[in-house]
Amino acid sequence: MRRMIGAVLVLALSVGAAEAASCSSTSGAFQSWKPQMAAEMKAKGIGSRGIAALMAASYSTGTIRVDRNQHFFHLSLDQFMAKRGAAGIIAQGRRLKAANAALFARLESRYGVPAGPLIAIWGMETGFGAVTGNQPTISAVATLSYDCRRTDYFTDQLFAALKLVDRGTLSSSTRGAMHGEVGQTQFLPKNILLYGADGDGNGSVNLNSKADALASTANFLKGQGWGSGSYRAGSFAIWNAASVYQKALAIIATKIDGG
Numbered sequence: 008m009r010r011m012i013g014a015v016l017v018l019a020l021s022v023g024a025a026e027a028a029s030c031s032s033t034s035g036a037f038q039s040w041k042p043q044m045a046a047e048m049k050a051k052g053i054g055s056r057g058i059a060a061l062m063a064a065s066y067s068t069g070t071i072r073v074d075r076n077q078h079f080f081h082l083s084l085d086q087f088m089a090k091r092g093a094a095g096i097i098a099q100g101r102r103l104k105a106a107n108a109a110l111f112a113r114l115e116s117r118y119g120v121p122a123g124p125l126i127a128i129w130g131m132e133t134g135f136g137a138v139t140g141n142q143p144t145i146s147a148v149a150t151l152s153y154d155c156r157r158t159d160y161f162t163d164q165l166f167a168a169l170k171l172v173d174r175g176t177l178s179s180s181t182r183g184a185m186h187g188e189v190g191q192t193q194f195l196p197k198n199i200l201l202y203g204a205d206g207d208g209n210g211s212v213n214l215n216s217k218a219d220a221l222a223s224t225a226n227f228l229k230g231q232g233w234g235s236g237s238y239r240a241g242s243f244a245i246w247n248a249a250s251v252y253q254k255a256l257a258i259i260a261t262k263i264d265g266g
Contacts, residue, residue: 030155037066040153044162048169057169060179064149070142071154073185080249087251093259096130100263103135110218114206118225120233123264125221127256128192128246136191136217140184144168144177148187148196161187168196176203176212190214192224202227238266 028043029036045058053061079090088094104111104122111122133139148168151161164187171177176199183189187196194203194214203212206222214220231245238261243253 028153030153030158032155034066034068037150037153041149044149044152044165048166051166053166053169054173057172060145060172060177061149061165061169063179064146065143066153067142067146067150067185070147070150070185074151074154074156080251082251084251084254088255088258091131091255092134093255096127096134096259097262099135100126100130100259103129104263107217110206110221114222114225118222118229120225120228121264123238123260123262123266124228124233124243124256125192125224126263127259128224129221130259131252131256132188132193133191136215136220139182139190139193139215140188141182142185142187143179144181144183144187144189144196145172145179147183147185151186164196167200171196171199190223191217191220194220194223194227198227199223202230238264 028040028047031040041062041064045061048061049058079087082090104126111125114125115121129135145168148161148165152158152165168177168187172179177189177196181189184193188194189196189199191214199212199214202223203214204219204222204226205212206218207216212219212223214223228245233242238257240250240253240257243256246256247253
């Protein structure tokens with residue numbers, strides 16, 4: 008039986024290699040798209056574990072629904088702050104800053120990023136790790152790679168996700184947010200690959216670990232040119248493209264750090 012399954016997969020990959028994977032705005036061709044994309048990913052160096060994770064992926068109607076309905080980014084700043092519970096994030100963020108003073112001092116020394124921006128992102132993204140998402144990550148990213156709206160962007164994310172599966176950082180069972188974000192500060196796979204950092208010193212990167220998530224976030228901000236002490240809304244454009252989100256992060260970060 009294993010030989011038969013392996014033979015079918017090899018045949019599917021060889022057929023897919025002859026025809027580039029095509030995007031679609033409906034779910035109908037997703038199953039036939041997977042072997043085509045698997046052939047492309049294999050040609051780029053993805054190994055058997057990553058390919059198996061892709062072939063096990065399912066089309067996510069929930070991901071597409073969320074991707075098409077991000078209306079809260081069109082709220083006014085006051086409405087957005089209220090909806091996201093900014094006052095509570097600031098209050099709890101101040102407590103967490105004090106309780107984790109040594110960790111934040113270490114991160115600022117290493118990456119040049121103060122506590123406020125890290126805590127603001129941590130609180131806004133997952134309520135300080137309380138809600139990290141329950142969507143299968145590989146399925147979410149594969150669905151968005153297959154979808155025609157942002158195909159190239161999410162095909163890069165899919166490659167990174169499958170590479171992380173090969174490394175053992177992610178797996179077919181990894182779950183996160185609807186667009187494939189993972190962990191306490193919601194990293195997309197490519198950012199895990201580029202900026203994932205071991206904040207607790209255990210030799211691995213786990214974005215569901217507080218220390219690793221915050222270290223990775225600091226490493227990302229540093230890598231994108233963050234200047235120490237910069238709290239302007241535009242400084243957060245490297246984190247999120249929505250201006251209302253950027254402004255909210257700037258206000259929350261400033262207030263957490265006593266400004």
